[in-house]
Amino acid sequence: MSAPPLFPTLPGQGWSVRKKPVFSTIVAAHVSGREVRDALYQDPIWQFELTFDGLGSDATSYPGVGAQSLQALMGLYLQCQGQYGTFLYSDPSDNTVANQTFATGDGATTAFTFARSLGGFLEPVGWVTSVAQVTVAGVAQSAGWSLTAPNGLVFSAAPASGALIGASFSYAFSCRFEDDSVEFEQFMQNLWRVDSLKFRSVRTS
Known part of the structure; x- marks a missing residue:
């Protein structure tokens, strides 16, 4: 099994970072107030949301945000075809x-x-x-x-x-993007940003 592409580490990533564990539970309530609960997930699905304050579209104008960092992030999204493909995300706080x-x-x-x-x-x-x-x-x-x-x-x-x-x-x-579209905004010459990029973990075993 070949490894999926890696999510790029980009210096233009902003704050804050959102990370959410998600479970799925069936809850059947009785008129007496008692209830029966059935856990459908043994382990959570993890949802992430990142922002990028600066993404450079060339190699020299804004070296602090990484040369062609726009192409690195946009290229991964295109390679995955939105929600379809998977990639590997190394969470800096959990890796x-x-x-x-x-x-x-x-x-x-x-x-x-x-x-x-x-x-x-x-x-x-x-x-x-x-x-x-x-x-x-x-x-x-x-x-x-x-x-x-x-x-x-x-x-x-x-x-x-x-x-x-x-x-x-x-x-x-191991993750996939949440949506089949994402908005990249150019707010200065050769400088872009992404206000919200959402993705979620997928089961591998």
Whole structure:
């Protein structure tokens, strides 16, 4: 599986950044006031909204916003054909973990899904971009494992029953744009902005 294109890191990105976890729950209320709830999502869909105060359309007029940053962002949107295609977004505040324990061996299973915790909530990551270290029962594994796209860890031999499996790794959210159109506004010569760019995570496994 080949990796989708990366969302560009652009110095002209503005404030604020919005990030929203979304669940889906069926709630059936009774006349007594009691209710039955059924959670449809085990893990959230993440919604993002970014703004860009400055995007340069040439290489020299506004070096502080990045040479041809307009083309970089607009080009990604066109490459994805709006909502159709996917891309990888590395959230600056949520893209790497160290010594993250995310699974327990049972003596038979060899494939596991990389995950990271937020507080007490463990969630599979969308796409693992690099792995610095894998540990089994606290011991670093120099060999005997492989990374499979998008977020799989496969051992050549099953870890022992009860052995904690962890890793230090980087990851990105696999995303698509929310809309089939986006407005780029030119407000000075060779200088553009985007007031709102919305996208959301998509399931990879």
